Amino acid sequence: MAMRRIMETTWNDNILFSFLVELTYRCNLDCFFCYNNLGLEGRPLTDEQYFELFEDLAHLQVMNLTFTGGEPLSHPSFLKLGRKARDLGFVVRIKSNGHALRGRLAEDIRREVDPFLIEISLHGARAETHDRQTRVPGSFERLMSNLGELKALGQRVKLNATLTRWNEDEAEDMMALADGLGMLVTISPTVTPRDNGDMSPMSIAPTDEGIKKLYRLYDQRVSDAEEAATCTGTPALDKNCGAGAAGLAVDPYGSVYPCVQWRRPLGSLHEKSISEIWGQSPALAEIRRLNSAAKEQTLALGDEAFGMSHCMGLSEEKTGDPLAIDDEARRNARLVQEVRRERTLLPVIR
Amino acid sequence: MSYRTPRDVRYRIIAREAVVLRQDVGETLVLNEVGARVLSLLDLGTPLDQVVDALLDEFDVERPALQTDVDTFVQELLTAGILEPIDADPTVPSPTHAGT
Numbered sequence: 001m002a003m004r005r006i007m008e009t010t011w012n013d014n015i016l017f018s019f020l021v022e023l024t025y026r027c028n029l030d031c032f033f034c035y036n037n038l039g040l041e042g043r044p045l046t047d048e049q050y051f052e053l054f055e056d057l058a059h060l061q062v063m064n065l066t067f068t069g070g071e072p073l074s075h076p077s078f079l080k081l082g083r084k085a086r087d088l089g090f091v092v093r094i095k096s097n098g099h100a101l102r103g104r105l106a107e108d109i110r111r112e113v114d115p116f117l118i119e120i121s122l123h124g125a126r127a128e129t130h131d132r133q134t135r136v137p138g139s140f141e142r143l144m145s146n147l148g149e150l151k152a153l154g155q156r157v158k159l160n161a162t163l164t165r166w167n168e169d170e171a172e173d174m175m176a177l178a179d180g181l182g183m184l185v186t187i188s189p190t191v192t193p194r195d196n197g198d199m200s201p202m203s204i205a206p207t208d209e210g211i212k213k214l215y216r217l218y219d220q221r222v223s224d225a226e227e228a229a230t231c232t233g234t235p236a237l238d239k240n241c242g243a244g245a246a247g248l249a250v251d252p253y254g255s256v257y258p259c260v261q262w263r264r265p266l267g268s269l270h271e272k273s274i275s276e277i278w279g280q281s282p283a284l285a286e287i288r289r290l291n292s293a294a295k296e297q298t299l300a301l302g303d304e305a306f307g308m309s310h311c312m313g314l315s316e317e318k319t320g321d322p323l324a325i326d327d328e329a330r331r332n333a334r335l336v337q338e339v340r341r342e343r344t345l346l347p348v349i350r
Numbered sequence: 351m352s353y354r355t356p357r358d359v360r361y362r363i364i365a366r367e368a369v370v371l372r373q374d375v376g377e378t379l380v381l382n383e384v385g386a387r388v389l390s391l392l393d394l395g396t397p398l399d400q401v402v403d404a405l406l407d408e409f410d411v412e413r414p415a416l417q418t419d420v421d422t423f424v425q426e427l428l429t430a431g432i433l434e435p436i437d438a439d440p441t442v443p444s445p446t447h448a449g450t
Contacts, residue, residue: 002380009365017364061362063369091360091371114357116373156376 010246012238014288016278018064019057020249020260021050023078025070029097030135031123033164033201035192036070042253047077049254049269051084056274058088065090068260070252073100073109082113095119095160099139102146110153118150122159122185125173129166147181159185168210172217189214189332190309193317195263205328208335215339240294240310244287248278258287262313262322290322297323307336352436353392353424359432361389372431379430384409388423392433398424 010017024044025036045053057065065085072078073096085092092113098120101109109115120143123133130140150157159178163171171187178185191205206214239245244258244266251257254269256277266284267277277284294312298305310329312322319326355361358374368386371378381389387408391401402420406413427433 003369003378006364006367006369006380013365015364061364063360063362063364063371089360089362091373114373116360116371116376 007246008236011242012236012245014245016057016060016062016246016248018066018242018247019062019274020066020068020247021053021072022068022070022249022251022260023072023075023081024252026074027069027071027097028074028099028136029071029139031097031121031133032135033133033162033191033204035194035201037195039196040251040253042251042255043270044252045250045254045269047080050077050081053250053269053274054081054084054088054090058090060275060278063091064093066093066095068095071097071099073105079108079112082109082115086112086114091116093117093119095121097121097134097139098143098146099136102142102149106146106149106153106155110150110155115155117156117158119158119160120147122161122174122177123164124161124167125170125177129170132166133164147183151181151183157181157183159183161185161187162191163187163189163206163210163214164191164204165206165210166204168206168213171210171214175217175221187214189335190311190314190328192261192314195317197317208331211332211335212339215336216342219339219343238295239288239291240298240312241291243291243312244284245291248274250274258284259313261311262287262316264313264316294323297325304333306333307340308333351398352395353398353428353433354395354436355389355393356431356434361393363390370432375431385423388420389427389432392424395436 009015025038025040027034054065067078067082072094075081082092092115094109094115096118101118101120122130122143124130124140127140130143131137147157159174161167161174167174174187175185189206189211191201193199193201242259243262247259248266249257249260250269256266256269256274257263258266264283264287266281266287290312294310298308298310301308308325308329309332310325314328315324315326316322359370359372361368361370363386366383366386368381368389369378370381370389384405387405388401391404392398396404398420402413402417405411405416405420424433
């Protein structure tokens with residue numbers, strides 16, 4: 001409960017707690033639904049600028065520092081930057097496709113960067129499904145081998161999957177695969193457009209039935225006791241999410257955003273420090289206002305909002321209005337509610 | 351006696367409280383304002399007796415009671431793996447916790 005209270009404080013009082021660094025858009029895989037704007041150009045941040053950023057963030061008492069990409073390991077200074085983050089006392093997280101996480105590099109990361117968690121993308125439970133997404137033959141087989149190495153190193157790993165039309169029949173098998181490895185897995189039902197507005201990834205968005213199957217699986221895995229523990233009262237949050245309130249993100253060229261999904265620029269690290277942006281950006285003040293307005297809007301919806309995850313970044317990208325609840329959010333809420341109704345119609349047998 | 355946080359411990363001061371993570375076991379706990387101050391001072395290399403001196407300046411409390419409370423608290427942090435004596439393994443540097 002104490003940790004929940006702290007999280008509420010960071011959101012409500014705008015205390016920067018988590019920071020996400022998109023180190024590079026380079027990648028050794030070629031995922032069909034990659035959301036990065038690969039055509040984005042700019043002057044990459046230098047190692048010295050990253051060091052300055054990390055020192056400022058440590059001074060601001062930011063706890064979580066996440067490296068992502070692209071593939072963050074493909075940044076030439078990844079180990080150097082990771083070591084710096086570790087030395088400054090951050091809880092380091094890495095989001096990776098896992099393709100290079102093997103051998104010497106995996107050992108060096110474990111020893112020198114010492115990440116609390118590595119989140120690795122999984123695109124299916126079978127090689128043909130995973131490789132269809134990555135467009136790199138053999139990537140699934142290599143990932144399975146690398147996951148075994150990471151486990152042997154004692155590295156905490158979580159698997160992240162996005163449900164798609166291609167893998168929606170494998171959700172249960174992906175969970176079983178993670179269970180077999182002793183790793184956590186999260187399967188998100190939301191496919192997002194690319195950051196440049198390209199909607200082509202949406203062509204493999206999952207079907208309604210695929211999403212409902214996923215929710216039923218989650219239902220089976222969450223015990224009544226766990227559900228009760230997580231549903232004991234609405235957290236006293238005055239915002240819709242942590243974007244711009246407890247978290248920020250930066251792209252490889254120094255542009256700072258409220259979060260990885262909400263690509264509204266707040267300032268450039270080539271021109272201002274993160275402390276200046278955090279404390280003085282008028283754009284950030286507007287983000288926080290919108291975030292509170294979105295929360296009020298959701299509360300006003302009452303039961304209709306059950307299961308609704310309103311992403312203001314996605315809404316702004318799709319509709320131009322961050323407060324507009326887009327069709328995807330409404331659809332997901334409808335499907336959650338349908339699965340919930342199925343469950344409550346069944347007798348409870350103990 | 352001086353102490354520091356072990357290599358797997360991360361902490362930050364959030365709204366005057368300390369959020370502490372023991373990475374190896376994945377445990378998080380929150381220390382109140384006084385506890386956060388003790389942890390910060392110790393992790394900066396401040397000897398225990400000087401920590402007590404600093405707290406006497408900051409809080410309205412009698413030395414004997416404070417000394418007892420701090421000793422007990424430090425023992426609890428040691429037991430919980432959040433602190434270690436500074437000579438436990440001098441070859442392993444502790445991470446820096448800036449701004450505390």
